[in-house]
Amino acid sequence: MATRYWVVSLPVQTSESILWSRLQDSISKQAFDTPLYRFNTPELRVGTLDSLLSLSDDLLKSNTFIEGVSHKIRRQIEDLERVSGIESGALTVDGVPVDTYLTRFVWDDAKYPTMSPLREIVDSIHVQVAKIEDDMKVRAAEYNSVRGQLNAINRKQTGSLAVRDLSNLVKPEDIITSEHLVTLLAIIPKYSEKDWLSSYETLTTYVVPRSSKKLYEDNEYSLYTVTLFGRVADNFKNSAREKGFQARTCINYKYCDIREFEYSPEAQDSRNQEVEKLVQDQESMRSSLLQWCYASYGEVFSSWMHFCAVRVFAESILRYGLPPSFLAAVLAPPVKSEKKVRSILEELCGNANSIYWKLEDDVGVAGVGAEAEAYPYVSFTVNIV
Template identity: 75%
Template structure:
């Protein structure tokens, strides 16, 4: 599948079928590996020249917006598939691959009546895509919120003993809590373990001898228990801190443990559910946005062709996918099919509408937004 296509239109002097045959013949003879397709545009309501000129000012900006939303949804699909471990599937529009939808484009009369003013069609496409983009933002925010909560929990469980959640490291039998006794949890630097074992009983009075036990260790710290009288707990915390030992506040509760476990399971379920739902929504919405984009491209070809070639509308629109090495040859073929009058129009446009290199900051920008002027309508569609 090609990822880059040209949409072009050529003015028709005789018959469209004759021009199409000539184009096919030239492409087949000089650039046989360039796919070529008709881009069928219906008879759209032209309106006044003033309305068409006014519309042309917004076409490029609106096209960038619709194209941008299409790519944004596609990137979101790729990210969700990567995270989910889902094998990338071929994106479709109305059940057909996106490249086939483009190269076999058929105008949806039910959705976009051709008797509607062009401005109404363009505004309708823009509004529909804007609504989808807003919906995408809401859904992504909801998914990312759950994912952030899970990441925060995972960080607590994966961090060092100085900061991580200790609830999954401590068992009920490790803790003694009575009217007079309490068990504290000490986070000891690994290089200070010998110092801890030799000094913890003397950090304050009323420490239960030989009560310390190591529960866990990571790359930096070891987690120890120590049992002492409740009334000297504050003194022990102060003395331990002075020695470089951190006493972590911890209160074992089987109910709290179960609650945290249930919350974690719910978040994991919610994340998977939201991810699956978002992915399915993106598949559907990508098709809708891509379809809207292709209809917009059809309007753009029509409007720019009328402005360039005049009334009544008489032009041949096509889609091509030349390779990079064939681009110059295909451009030459297309220009060879334009009459001299068209070339003179382009020369005039180059002086009147197209900026010079200096004025454009090093690039020539035309009415169609292309990098250079051609004696025919041309713009590029990037599928990815």
């Protein structure tokens, strides 16, 4: 599948079928590696010249918006598939691959009546795509909220001791609780372990000798217990801070976090149930969002192609005049054949004024707007990816 297509139109001077045959022959002989397709544009309601000129001013901006929403949904799909471990498949529009829908485009008159004013069709497409974009923002925000909660929990479960939840590291036998005694947990940087072990017993009175035991360690910190009389717990914390074992309430603190800890199987079960529910919610929302994105991508891409049909029609009228007499086509030239294809199109354009549209060889095409002004025929690019 090509990722970049040109939508072009050439003025018909004799017969549309003859022009199409000449284009096919030229492409097959001089740029045979360039796929070529008819772009079936219906005869739409022209309206007044002023309305066409006004519409033309908005076409580029609207195209940028619609194309952007299409790419946003595609990127969301790719992200969801990657997280889910799903192999990325070909996206479809109305049951056919995206490139097939473009190259075999058929106008949906039931959805966009050809007798409607062009402005009305364009506004209808814009409103529909904007609604889909708003809906995606809400759905994605809900999913990302649950995903963020799970990621935060996972960081607490698997991160360093400075940030993680300690409940799954502490066993009931590690905690001594009685009428008078209390066990504190201390998270000590590894470089301060010797200092801690040599001084914790003297930080205050009534500390149980040799009561500090290491429960766990990671690359940066070690988790210790210390047992003392409950009535001196605050004194112990203050003395620890004075010695430099400062309580860690943010990452900038230098030494340790001294916490009171109460083991609670009920609280642990509640946390586990909360995590299980979040996991289930995340999977359900991910699946739902992915299915919605598949369907919405098809809707947006279909709307985009109808918009392109309006655009090529309106710009062709402004370029070639009335009555409408032009041939619209879709090409997908590889980079090495682009210059040759441009030359073929310009030759077939047969416009006596084409010399005024030519670009200097060293000037590149800046984008859709530049393309529309750069050639003696209508031309703009559709970037699928």
